[in-house]
């Protein structure tokens with residue numbers, strides 16, 4: 001049985017009762033992912049592209065990375081996933097995944113961790129699916145390989161997941177090819193595939209950028225639900241502060257590889273310290289930021 005039951009996937013405020021939230025008397029949870037002053041260099045040009053990114057991602061929490069195109073958001077994520085493009089390297093700092101320094105992982109251990117501990121959804125979902133294989137079968141195969149279950153059980157879990165990501169008529173979708181689905185449906189399929197093996201952390205890199213505002217809102221709600229329902233930790237990457245405002249407890253503002261501002265999302269949005277953050281707030285264009293910019297209730 002999948003932990004994601006569609007009838008219990010309901011929205012809740014993002015900052016209450018989360019698995020990572022400290023409870024008096026219990027030891028603080030270990031971060032799923034921790035970046036310590038991570039620097040990334042292009043070996044060909046010997047140019048440092050990312051100049052020191054640090055954050056800790058606790059279970060059930062969400063960290064956002066915002067910044068304009070080329071600021072180093074994707075490279076930072078790819079470093080955390082161990083999939084930097086060939087001529088880039090982590091040239092400083094350290095990345096810990098579930099308590100292990102990823103620089104010490106063997107390729108075999110990486111394969112085990114990728115998917116079960118950390119998974120990712122990128123923009124352009126179609127390019128991550130095999131066009132010649134029905135989408136349900138692709139998810140079922142992930143489940144079969146990672147969980148070692150029989151085909152029939154894997155199929156059942158895949159249909160449950162398609163339902164959990166709120167695709168209507170999941171049995172029908174299971175049998176469809178990628179080209180038969182819309183962008184929003186494909187992104188849900190990718191999220192279903194990414195969470196199929198119950199990762200502890202999910203990186204969503206511009207996962208909703210190509211979608212229209214309504215579908216984007218639905219996908220963001222879905223990610224928020226997964227987080228509250230299953231304790232999934234999220235890294236949310238976007239050029240749009242509104243997307244991050246919708247989901248994240250903490251935000252990092254990157255400009256040209258430099259973190260110019262970092263802090264609790266509400267504090268950064270209400271009282272931005274850096275001109276660049278103010279610019280991003282002024283430029284936001286899609287969904288959800290206005291509620292954060294409304295006057296805060298007196299506590």
Ligand SMILES: Nc1ncnc2c1ncn2[C@@H]1O[C@H](COP(=O)(O)OP(=O)(O)OP(=O)(O)O)[C@@H](O)[C@H]1O
Nearest residue numbers: 049067068069070071072073074075076085086239
């Ligand atoms: N595969 C690559 N080959 C060469 N340069 C790259 C590659 N990937 C990234 N870069 C360069 O590294 C810098 C940071 O890129 P990155 O993709 O991390 O930015 P980003 O903030 O995610 O931007 P975007 O929002 O456009 O995806 C950019 O200058 C980019 O040109």
